[in-house]
Amino acid sequence: xxxxxxxxxxxxxxxxxxxxxxxxxxxxxxxxxxxxxxxxxxxxxxxxxxxxxxxxxxxxxxxxxxxxxxxxxxxxxxxxxxxxxxxxxxxxxxxxxxxxxxxxxxxxxxxxxxxxxxxxxxxxxxxxxxxxxxxxxxxxxxxxxxxxxxxxxxxxxxxxxxxxxxxxxxxxxxxxxxxxxxxxxxxxxxxxxxxxxxxxxxxxxxxxxxxxxxxxxxxxxxxxxxxxxxxxxxxxxxxxxxxxxxxxxxx
Amino acid sequence: xxxxxxxxxxxxxxxxxxxxxxxxxxxxxxxxxxxxxxxxxxxxxxxxxxxxxxxxxxxxxxxxxxxxxxxxxxxxxxxxxxxxxxxxxxxxxxxxxxxxxxxxxxxxxxxxxxxxxxxxxxxxxxxxxxxxxxxxxxxxxxxxxxxxxxxxxxxxxxxxxxxxxxxxxxxxxxxxxxxxxxxxxxxxxxxxxxxxxxxxxxxxxxxxxxxxxxxxxxxxxxxxxxxxxxxxxxxxxxxxxxxxxxxxxxx
Numbered sequence: 001x002x003x004x005x006x007x008x009x010x011x012x013x014x015x016x017x018x019x020x021x022x023x024x025x026x027x028x029x030x031x032x033x034x035x036x037x038x039x040x041x042x043x044x045x046x047x048x049x050x051x052x053x054x055x056x057x058x059x060x061x062x063x064x065x066x067x068x069x070x071x072x073x074x075x076x077x078x079x080x081x082x083x084x085x086x087x088x089x090x091x092x093x094x095x096x097x098x099x100x101x102x103x104x105x106x107x108x109x110x111x112x113x114x115x116x117x118x119x120x121x122x123x124x125x126x127x128x129x130x131x132x133x134x135x136x137x138x139x140x141x142x143x144x145x146x147x148x149x150x151x152x153x154x155x156x157x158x159x160x161x162x163x164x165x166x167x168x169x170x171x172x173x174x175x176x177x178x179x180x181x182x183x184x185x186x187x188x189x190x191x192x193x194x195x196x197x198x199x200x201x202x203x204x205x206x207x208x209x210x211x212x213x214x215x216x217x218x219x220x221x222x223x224x225x226x227x228x229x230x231x232x233x234x235x236x237x238x239x240x241x242x243x244x245x246x247x248x249x250x251x
Numbered sequence: 252x253x254x255x256x257x258x259x260x261x262x263x264x265x266x267x268x269x270x271x272x273x274x275x276x277x278x279x280x281x282x283x284x285x286x287x288x289x290x291x292x293x294x295x296x297x298x299x300x301x302x303x304x305x306x307x308x309x310x311x312x313x314x315x316x317x318x319x320x321x322x323x324x325x326x327x328x329x330x331x332x333x334x335x336x337x338x339x340x341x342x343x344x345x346x347x348x349x350x351x352x353x354x355x356x357x358x359x360x361x362x363x364x365x366x367x368x369x370x371x372x373x374x375x376x377x378x379x380x381x382x383x384x385x386x387x388x389x390x391x392x393x394x395x396x397x398x399x400x401x402x403x404x405x406x407x408x409x410x411x412x413x414x415x416x417x418x419x420x421x422x423x424x425x426x427x428x429x430x431x432x433x434x435x436x437x438x439x440x441x442x443x444x445x446x447x448x449x450x451x452x453x454x455x456x457x458x459x460x461x462x463x464x465x466x467x468x469x470x471x472x473x474x475x476x477x478x479x480x481x482x483x484x485x486x487x488x489x490x491x492x493x494x495x496x497x498x499x500x501x502x
Contacts, residue, residue: 012295017278076435
């Protein structure tokens with residue numbers, strides 16, 4: 001089976017992530033959502049609120065992936081420069097999107113009116129479409145293969161939700177997990193051998209320490225459920241043959 | 252004041268982050284630690300367990316930053332390829348580090364002995380030094396300006412701890428936060444004006460929704476405590492003058 005693999009990149013934009021102030025939650029959320037769309041998250045960059053850094057990341061990532069998602073920097077304040085930076089990367093001017101203005105006007109009708117600062121959230125690179133935002137006023141932006149989303153995770157979630165099923169993708173990656181109370185170094189050779197014996201399957205080994213004990217989860221990934229299942233069965237059998245108790249669905 | 256700014260990059264290596272399976276915790280942890288060392292985290296890349304992707308990231312990031320940190324991919328299993336990829340990036344062979352072998356031999360003496368798989372964790376790019384790991388057997392690796400650390404966050408924490416105070420840095424970035432129950436769009440102009448009025452200060456605005464209400468925290472950052480304090484005082488006064496109650500230390 002030689003299916004086309006669709007890839008996406010994510011640019012997380014924001015000084016607050018690089019300063020350690022804010023724990024990013026968008027990488028995992030976008031990754032999990034993409035996977036369901038049959039698109040692989042191939043790479044992520046976290047960049048500061050600086051035009052040159054955003055432009056560089058946007059231009060590299062959009063060129064070598066089917067899709068580029070960005071999170072952060074689309075609010076109304078002076079540190080929100082994502083729209084201007086993406087317009088600069090694309091070489092197009094920034095304009096007010098008429099429907100975004102209408103959406104914001106309606107949203108702020110009962111919230112003090114549409115001020116100049118709030119009108120900033122209707123600015124888009126020329127030629128852009130909007131991504132619906134059911135959570136707050138400011139919409140996301142789609143231009144070419146770039147999807148510009150909010151930084152606040154629950155708003156991003158709503159934007160992803162409104163994009164669900166609209167992007168062309170391939171087969172989603174399926175996975176199953178098993179766990180063992182074993183140091184992964186005890187079974188490293190076994191894992192490698194099982195992976196080599198099952199074409200099209202990748203096995204990830206994720207060790208942990210919990211309650212004072214060493215364990216590991218083994219994640220088997222493939223685009224074909226039968227492949228995943230037969231690899232899990234083989235891996236389980238070989239682990240049990242060496243005397244390790246296997247915990248279905250991981251520990 | 253024109254102090255030299257020291258920068259670091261972080262390469263997070265691992266399919267488990269890109270698949271959404273694992274929520275990264277190392278970005279925030281490394282960022283916060285670096286800041287105390289007087290080093291700014293300038294950029295982060297998350298790359299898959301693939302040699303070409305790691306080599307590209309390592310070579311770009313080490314060249315344009317004072318330091319490069321990596322997390323992930325230094326365990327004993329087949330998907331742990333960080334050491335080989337970094338050696339490839341540097342054009343040096345991989346060798347067994349004698350002290351790492353001794354450390355592992357001692358660690359596994361009472362844990363089943365030093366198998367071939369476990370000996371993998373003593374492999375380093377030629378010319379590397381070790382970073383102490385008090386949590387488990389496998390040490391981290393330092394070569395040139397590259398610091399190779401574990402993926403498991405509490406092991407990474409131990410490695411950072413053993414590096415504390417050993418890296419040359421500049422002035423740490425200091426910050427103070429205040430919060431308001433206000434939509435950030437209400438005070439966007441005010442924030443921009445305050446930032447412009449205080450040279451050397453950056454103000455970040457971080458909106459949130461909590462208990463059904465809209466609020467925002469404002470983070471003032473500078474390398475000089477007096478600058479931070481006078482900016483916070485000015486910002487607080489201007490917010491209160493517009494009728495907003497200010498919560499010290501943020502909401």
